[in-house]
Amino acid sequence: MVLRQLDEKAVAKLVAEATAAPSMHNAQPWRFRFVSAEGLLLLGADPERAMPRSDPGNRALHIGCGAALFNLRVAAAHADLVAETTLLPEPQDPLLLAAVQLADPVGNGRDDELARLHPAIRQRHTSRHPFAEQDIPEETRAALRDAAAREEADLLFPGPWHAETLLDLIRDAECRDVMDPATTEDLVRWTRLGPEADIAVDGVPEYAFGPRKRDGRAPVRDFAGRRAVADRGTLTFEHVPHLALLSTRGDGPADWLRAGQALERVLLEATLADLATSLTSHALENRDLRLLARDPGTGAGQVQMVLRIGYGPRGPSTPRRPVQDVLDFM
Structure with missing residues (x-):
């Protein structure tokens, strides 16, 4: 060396x-x-x-x-x-x-x-905007799976039944938040509204919230909640979102670090393929729900992140x- x-x-x-x-x-x-x-x-x-x-x-x-x-x-x-x-x-x-x-x-x-x-x-930017109802070519999916494998992780594109289960889990997590407002403490702490959004160096500024969802089934967390955000608008999101599950074999600190490296490798590869991406950990923040997110066929692996991938706007950059x-x- x-x-x-x-x-x-x-x-x-x-x-x-x-x-x-x-x-x-x-x-x-x-x-x-x-x-x-x-x-x-x-x-x-x-x-x-x-x-x-x-x-x-x-x-x-x-x-x-x-x-x-x-x-x-x-x-x-x-x-x-x-x-x-x-x-x-x-x-x-x-x-x-x-x-x-x-x-x-x-x-x-x-x-x-x-x-x-x-x-x-x-x-690469997280996009909380609607994506097109357009399939992702198999060769692109294969490249993303390979990107995850290079970092000792697995990327699974769930079939219709499994994807439906994931969407149900995410909705369940959203309902739990409504029932227990204390669960939104972290979200409120890390969102930036009004003039604060223009000078923030961290957190999610209101201009990155994306539009409210009028219709569609894409899993996009609403960072505004019940708080008013001016000029945000409302749009229809995709009805058949393309989801991917990132999993690791183990579930300790080293596995989480590997998951983060695999996640970013997948996101960068997707960006070069002109894909927009967003992440949802909503259902994974509750251990009971997280276990249910596994592949129902194998039950193997520890799900670390749910990705939403598609063709659409990449979203604005957020502060650093x-x-x-x-x-x-x-």
Whole structure:
């Protein structure tokens, strides 16, 4: 391994691209530290951005940080660097999620498959808009399944019966929220309305809520709830949404980090295929419902995320925290 001396500007650029990743309610629950003498970039969890109501076990927090880790690997490959990654390097420090050794490529050189995904980092946005009632070609589905497999995860496109079950579970989760308003505490904390939306550096601003749903069966969380949002509009969404389930074999912190990396790889691959994407973890936030989301045929795997994929607008970009707020140098 040949270490490359990286200045603060180069490291900051890598971290800026890492933090373009999605996270639950755009909470951005990550911290980075760069150990200059070792060329080592450390990724940690920010517990102040955890969601005790929606994510009591920090599963979604790990998935978001895993997505940021994958973006970092892509950005490193684009910069002609090798990013040797170790998950959970210090068992006694559960907040330290990954250590990334940055070095010059030797032997086979950089990972061109990762570098190929780099343009999609800034193009990918969560879309809460209607998608077209249009099939996704099988070769595209195969490419997305392969993207997940490269990160030790499975991507399943459920059949009609299974998809119907998923939609029922999501509706069940929505009804539970209505019955217990306390479950919306995290959502209220991380949504930005009115003038706050224009200056926010995190959370979901009102301009990214998308229109209200008049009709259709697409699973899109309404971030406004009963709160008024000016000029939002109402539209019909797709009646046959294209869903995909991302699963891992295990269900611990390392598996969640792998799920996050697989999720972001799938999302970037979908973006390059001109697909729009959105995520729903609504039914997965309740353990009882999450178990029911499994493939009814095999019952195997741990469902980590439900994706909605299709052809439509990609949605607006959402704010990101300044790099200096999430990166420290040592």
